Amino acid sequence: MSVFFSRQCEYALQAAMYIALKPENEMTSIRELSMKLEIPYHFLAKILQDLTRKGLLTSLKGSAGGYMLARPKESITPFQIVEAIDGSSFLDSCLLGFPTCSKENPCAVHEDWNVLRDKLRDMLERTNIYEAGLSMKKPQYTWNKPS
Amino acid sequence: MSVFFSRQCEYALQAAMYIALKPENEMTSIRELSMKLEIPYHFLAKILQDLTRKGLLTSLKGSAGGYMLARPKESITPFQIVEAIDGSSFLDSCLLGFPTCSKENPCAVHEDWNVLRDKLRDMLERTNIYEAGLSMKKPQYTWNKPS
DNA sequence: CTAATATCAGATAGGTTTGTCCGATTTGGC
DNA sequence: GCCAAATCGGACAAACCTATCTGATATTAG
Numbered sequence: 001m002s003v004f005f006s007r008q009c010e011y012a013l014q015a016a017m018y019i020a021l022k023p024e025n026e027m028t029s030i031r032e033l034s035m036k037l038e039i040p041y042h043f044l045a046k047i048l049q050d051l052t053r054k055g056l057l058t059s060l061k062g063s064a065g066g067y068m069l070a071r072p073k074e075s076i077t078p079f080q081i082v083e084a085i086d087g088s089s090f091l092d093s094c095l096l097g098f099p100t101c102s103k104e105n106p107c108a109v110h111e112d113w114n115v116l117r118d119k120l121r122d123m124l125e126r127t128n129i130y131e132a133g134l135s136m137k138k139p140q141y142t143w144n145k146p147s
Numbered sequence: 148m149s150v151f152f153s154r155q156c157e158y159a160l161q162a163a164m165y166i167a168l169k170p171e172n173e174m175t176s177i178r179e180l181s182m183k184l185e186i187p188y189h190f191l192a193k194i195l196q197d198l199t200r201k202g203l204l205t206s207l208k209g210s211a212g213g214y215m216l217a218r219p220k221e222s223i224t225p226f227q228i229v230e231a232i233d234g235s236s237f238l239d240s241c242l243l244g245f246p247t248c249s250k251e252n253p254c255a256v257h258e259d260w261n262v263l264r265d266k267l268r269d270m271l272e273r274t275n276i277y278e279a280g281l282s283m284k285k286p287q288y289t290w291n292k293p294s
Numbered sequence: 295c296t297a298a299t300a301t302c303a304g305a306t307a308g309g310t311t312t313g314t315c316c317g318a319t320t321t322g323g324c
Numbered sequence: 325g326c327c328a329a330a331t332c333g334g335a336c337a338a339a340c341c342t343a344t345c346t347g348a349t350a351t352t353a354g
Contacts, residue, residue, distance in 0.1 A: 003240045004151060007342065010244025017255065029300070038246075043343050049302070062351020063299040078255075093150045097157025098285065099185075108164065108225075108279035112270045116263060123259045132255035138245065154312065176330070190313050196332070209321020210329040300351075307344070314337070321330075 009085040011039045012047050016056070016081050017133035020073040021141060027066030036140050047085070054084040078132055079124035091117060156232040158186045159194050163203070163228050164280035167220040168288060174213030183287050194232070201231040225279060226271035238264060 005013070014037050019028050030048060034041040048067055051057045058070045069076060082088070094101035095113040103110070133141055152160070161184050166175050177195060181188040195214055198204045205217045216223060229235070241248035242260040250257070280288055 003237050003242055003244075005242070005244070007244065013243050014245070027300095031300090040343055042345075045301075046303095046343090052301095059301060060351075061299090061301045061349070064352060065300040065350080067301090090150050095150055095152070096160050097150075097152070097154065098161070105284055107285065108274070108282045109270055116266055116270070119263055119266075123256055123263070127255070135255045137252055138247075138254065174330095178330085187313055189315075192331075193313090199331095206331060207321075208319070208329090208331045210327095211322060212320080212330045214331090296354085298351100298353080300349100302349070303347090305345085305347105307342100309342075310340085312337100312339075315335085317333090317335105319330100319332070322328090324325100324327085 004090075005082060006086050008043075008047050008050075009082055011037070011044055012051060012081050012085045013078055013129075014039070015044065015048065016051070016069075016076065016078075016129045017136070018141060019057070019067060019069060020076070020128075020130040021133045022068070024073070025068065027060055027064065027068055029066040032066075051081070051084060056080065056084055073130035074128045076129050077125050077127065078129060079121065081129065082124060091121060151237075152229060153233050155190075155194050155197075156229055158184075158191055159198060159228050159232045160225055160276075161186070162191065162195065163198070163216075163223065163225075163276045164283070165288065166204070166214060166216060167223070167275075167277040168280045169215075171220070172215065174207060174211065174215055176213040179213075198228070198231060203227065203231055220277035221275045223276050224272050224274065225276060226268065228276065229271060238268065 015033050018033060018037060022028055030041060030045050033039065033048075034044050037044075048057060048059070052059045052067070052070075056070055056076060057067045059065070059067050094107055095109055096107045098107050101107050101110055127135075136142070162180050165180060165184060169175055177188060177192050180186065180195075181191050195204060195206070199206045199214070199217075203217055203223060204214045206212070206214050241254055242256055243254045245254050248254050248257060274282075283289070
């Protein structure tokens, strides 16, 4: 059990925050991301392709190629990344796994889980990947941070 | 992504709550659980064997055999079921998937996630599987509920 | 033009989780 | 004692997720 998100989604979030800290219009290669974030190269490649298809990144082939954000770094939220990779089904599925779970036909933790889920969503939507990247003290992200 | 817990864990919680609503010392068979809760028979069998090995259920072979709770129904929390099946690693792992995440070296959502996780744990620990079963309005659980 | 260096696309391998099958064993009822 | 009904145990299959490999394509530098 990868806590909540899939591995792909975790890697996507890590990569997006990393790219957001780079100067705008500067390309970031899979190689760099893979090495700095310790993510398997080819696996990461697939994920970045996915994010590109979903319109969150733009890519450029050839030497000096790589990826950059498709939109302003402050306009992309972690939630949008999650949505692109894992989808948003966690927002309306039952914690206990009951196929039908509703206000009229609730499971034992239906309401409590609703509250927590909203907080989780809020956490992923009230910030953006740039601010999130800035807030991190991890060395993979601090080394190229503006001072 | 099965929202948070594994399928096995969801089934274990569903089954435990069901058994907790049965009269004490009455055996519940895999067949009954499987049909009422719509859980694959053989898969459920494995899970119940697991819960038995972990000391949460007791089993009896032969006709009129089945499973019952190993301890008083009010003393078993949903959290204990989760712990037995999925473990409790979700309590100390990073939401964004960073291998090392700590107060000194936090990820972007470290503190927020800590708070949510504590609430989640509290939700699973402040009740027991009997109360949880009683609180459900789902027909699978209400049909044999005391009035 | 050529070489080097990127991404792109598809096939494939490995691992884990989910789900199935079957024979063995135990228990209760006749 | 015998049969029916239940769990037990191990092997197996299917699906999904993670990860790898390879050839094709595009771009830049020289």
